[in-house]
Amino acid sequence: MRTIISGRPRSARRTAARAAAATVLATALAGGTVLLSAPAALANDSVRSAKLRVNAPAAVGGAGQPVEFTETITNTGSRAAVFGLALSTTSDMGTPPHGIAMEVRDRKNGKWRPIALDTGVHDGKVSYSAYLPVDVTIPARGSVTVQLRIGAPMGRPHDGASNGGMQSIDLRSAVAAPGSWVAMDQVTRTIKVQNIAPSLSRVPSTAVAGGAPIEFDAVLKNPTPSNYVNVANVLFVDPHATVQVRRPNGTWTTLKKVYNGIPGESPGVYLQGRDSGIRAKSTATVRVRVSYDASTPLGPTDLGRCVFVNESPKLPFRGTTTCAKGATVQIVAPGGKGTKGAKGQAPVKSAPAGKGNPAGK
The missing domain is CATH 2.60.40.10 (Immunoglobulins)
Known part of the structure; x- marks a missing residue:
């Protein structure tokens, strides 16, 4: 018989605890908080450790399609283990809704799928964050590479933001054990936002x-x-x-x-x-x-x-x-002579529906 406390099975409580810890980690990263592992924090998991390598793109196109990159988790511990990635971005306050997008490539079918992102404001910056489970066990001293894409779509298809923008994106990535708010390793990369x-x-x-x-x-x-x-x-x-x-x-x-x-x-x-x-x-x-x-x-x-x-x-x-x-x-006029000082139609307004450069240049 399965014991149920407060109407929730133990497995459900463990899942909820892991999700809560993942949210804490992603939110902390978005706010720029450093959550590196400490001996006391990992006393009950002394054999699990990891390193993270991030090959982020140098730039993305403002309002363009996402750009592919990779993040590699190396299990530096003595036993096989499962890990997860906490991903977050920060950018200028002009970043509009749906201003940042990330995708992950499914390891089973090879298809790209969007990553659901939480958004907020921290210390005068717009943040987007998510926790991404890596559904594979990594052997001791082994590595797994996660294929990702990041972009600055500046809105949605046929609903582009006509105001706002950003100069760059700070991407913070951290590797952690499932259910832990402690980052075993984390990397920050700055991605420029360029324009057509x-x-x-x-x-x-x-x-x-x-x-x-x-x-x-x-x-x-x-x-x-x-x-x-x-x-x-x-x-x-x-x-x-x-x-x-x-x-x-x-x-x-x-x-x-x-x-x-x-x-x-x-x-x-x-x-x-x-x-x-x-x-x-x-x-x-x-x-x-x-x-x-x-x-x-x-x-x-x-x-x-x-x-x-x-x-x-x-x-x-x-x-x-x-x-x-x-x-x-x-x-x-025909013959090559104009009327000095005469004006034709009022000058064209270059950006009739969104002055400036919302894509961030």
């Missing part, structure tokens, strides 16, 4: 109202180790402009101008659709030509350049936003 970078290249300084189009390149560079999905690569233009892009087969396609519904905002065009992507450490270049109709006011008009990640399907140009310096084109 839109730009314009070789934009002519003048264009003729009602004349031939001007041509230039719209460049999107991804220097980060993250792949990106749900990318809206946008060029903002004068309402009088017609924008075309050259396809791989050499033909030109006219793009639809999209307005965000805010009075005074200039329209934008999606150079590669609303949900394009760009791979890590790569550059995408789109050849663009822009013409201005005969009614375009003479004088300066702007070309604005932004990229939105996880743009809202109902709100154009709202998502995790990175903008770059655009270009000013002087609109002149």
Whole structure:
């Protein structure tokens, strides 16, 4: 017969105690508390000890996909044992909800699954933390490598944060025995948060109202180790402009101008659709030509350049936003003469739905 105390079997109480200890350890790590093992704390477990090696990525892409890394637990004790990992991150107060994500690769089926993270605020920093059981017995002097991924998604798919950001992530990892709040070993790594970078290249300084189009390149560079999905690569233009892009087969396609519904905002065009992507450490270049109709006011008009990640399907140009310096084109009359001092459409606002750089740059 199984003895039950307070309505809970012993196995349930042991599981609850282990979970509570794991939560204490993960929370302490998130707050920067050092919980190294002491002889008195391990008097009842003198044969169990471990070392931890963390090969964290040097950087991740803000609003990009998670980046793979590994953590290796070495059993330095004299007997086979089971261990767990306490993982936590701290980052700037601008870190939005769903700003950090971690995944683990299942040792049995090889699939990636998300790690449920608790979040809070400690000493002026946003923290995310979790305790990850390692469901394998490690032989004495043996090692097990856990495959993990970490990212700064800055929101959820098609719901990217339009404000906030972070410069870096401090990742703290600790190895402990199941049910213990004492870290046998712990490692801290700082991960930079980098951004994709839109730009314009070789934009002519003048264009003729009602004349031939001007041509230039719209460049999107991804220097980060993250792949990106749900990318809206946008060029903002004068309402009088017609924008075309050259396809791989050499033909030109006219793009639809999209307005965000805010009075005074200039329209934008999606150079590669609303949900394009760009791979890590790569550059995408789109050849663009822009013409201005005969009614375009003479004088300066702007070309604005932004990229939105996880743009809202109902709100154009709202998502995790990175903008770059655009270009000013002087609109002149046929024959090459403009109206000195005359202004065309009000300058394009580079970040109509999220000023600055929420991804952290």
